[in-house]
Amino acid sequence: MAAILFIAPSEQLAERAQEIVLERNMDVSIKVSYLEAAKKYVEEGLRNGTKVVISRGGSVYLLRQYFTNVPIIATKLTSGCYINAFEKIRGIQEPIAFFSVPEIQENVRSLCYLMNVDARYYRFSDEESAEEAVKAALRDGCVYGIGGVLTKIYAEKHNLKYVTLENNREDIELALSAAKQLLKSITDGERRRRALKLRLERYETIFNYTHDGIIAIDRQGYVEVVNRQADEMLPLKNKPYEGKKIEEILPETKLPSVLRSGEKEIDELMKVGNTIINTNRVPIIIDDKVEGVVATFRDIESVHTSEQKIRSRLHRKGLASRYRFTDMIGESRAFQRTIRMAKSYAKTNSSILLQGELGSGKEMFAHSIHHASKRSKGPFVTVDCDNYSARALQAELVGYEDGASPFGNKGYQESAFERAHGGTLFLDKVASAPKMIQSLLVRVIESREVRRLGSDHVIPIDVRIIAATRYDLNERVREGEFLGELMYELSVLTLKIPPLRDRGDDWRMLCENRFHFFLGSEYRQYAKEVQTIEKYLQGYTWKGNAHEVSNVVERVCVLLKNGMAVEEIIPALPIDSSSQLINEKVTFDKWNKAAVIEALSSCQFNISKAARMLNCSRSTLYNKMKKYDIKINNMNN
């Protein structure tokens, strides 16, 4: 069925319409029918793509009542249609009946008056009233009836002479043109609606699948849209939200003030329950007028989660903890007790102060605690407080905005607290932090917020702090070197790491581990020498703890690999000042092979540094190395 359906009440009208349709090459389905019978064609047409219906007279009236979802165009009877009819009734003196559904047109009335026709006008609306109209005409003494096909039926039934009005070509053309135009605007409208729907669906998808919550209000402050995320993130009231005043759904809102000022507010932070939400409020300005405001909301936690995912991918090495408790070597009761304590601390969220001598494993404990904590998937950030000047340490800890770098650097820098958000911040050698940094730390830790240098807003942070020191902080506080408040903040839990000398045979296990590390596959070759050396080291107090174990073993390995005999190496081993062997070491000849190797290895095999240490020129040192056949390639292999 074509998009235009023409229902002609008579064969004659159908034929005329067909002619025009062919001439104009139009796609129109033409059916001959009227009134009730015409309904089935419209129904069929609607099922098969009909968009516009054309009909005439009473059928139009009836079809419009039945079908409200399709436009029904009427072919109008213009005055030209009556000319033929007037030809037929010329000279008749008796009354003539004019039957029609709408009010008879004024021009027909004028024509009757001019032609001296005694005209009577009868209106009807359906078949029943059509018959009644014919009967009334007969009662009124009418001898002729003029009208459409319906009243013709009753005129014939009641023997009233009748002239059927037929539309002329012009009427049909008019109706077809109107139908064509209407069809165009319907299909255009449908296309536009489809495109709009598609666009809306696309926006709706973006709207509901973006991580941000979105609320838009119109210029009067009425809510236009609220997406799913905003609904979940904010304590909104009075659902459904659309169409309500923004204050009704979000009482504390600042959107109306943006509506008034027309000024956007970017990166504002607001607290909703325990969640910190980052908000942007942007006015929609059209032709210099504020037409509404769109606000986006982002849960800082989720920002950090996605940032962390990216960050941990990019800097996996830098931000992830490097050690686990299982990496720790030591079976002494003292050490095992410390590990057990550290493991129980790991389960909490409190600050931990690690106190232990140089090289006792504080950093290793900090990593392991982080790894065993609920924050293990978050970052582990280390700040060595001994490594920076006061200004640099401040910049490292709190960061700075673009243009606020204390060193005139371009761009911004995130604070260590931000980088550690959701994870652990390890403040190593915390006692080295200058006083002004200590008070800054107190402020940040207490408020759990950090403000970058040059910034006017604070960033909430969720960080567990582990600090390390080799000093007794209580003493430092007493001496006025360390802020009492900071010590209390940091030492909610304290872990004292025992020195190696109090850990039984742990030193031997560490030595073994290091020998394996430095000798690698050659270990078995030197097993006897290693045993002798370990025996010799028995009782040494290891003031530098694991650090010192590692350094001594590394040096011994270099000497062994250079073909030195154990007897030659023994004088190069560390001894306690109380030991008698000290004199042996002191008299160690500067140009002895062991002394040259020791000097080289303690300078990481840097010739210039070793020469300075031995107080000789580089070439003298080269000569000695040649003499003793000392090679410095692959020393660590």
Ligand SMILES: Nc1ncnc2c1ncn2[C@@H]1O[C@H](COP(=O)(O)OP(=O)(O)OP(=O)(O)O)[C@@H](O)[C@H]1O
């Ligand atoms: N129990 C242990 N098992 C294995 N290796 C250890 C152990 N303790 C320390 N180490 C190693 O010794 C070195 C020094 O340890 P760490 O840096 O943890 O000590 P620290 O107390 O933080 O030192 P510092 O006082 O210099 O900051 C590291 O290479 C570490 O891996």
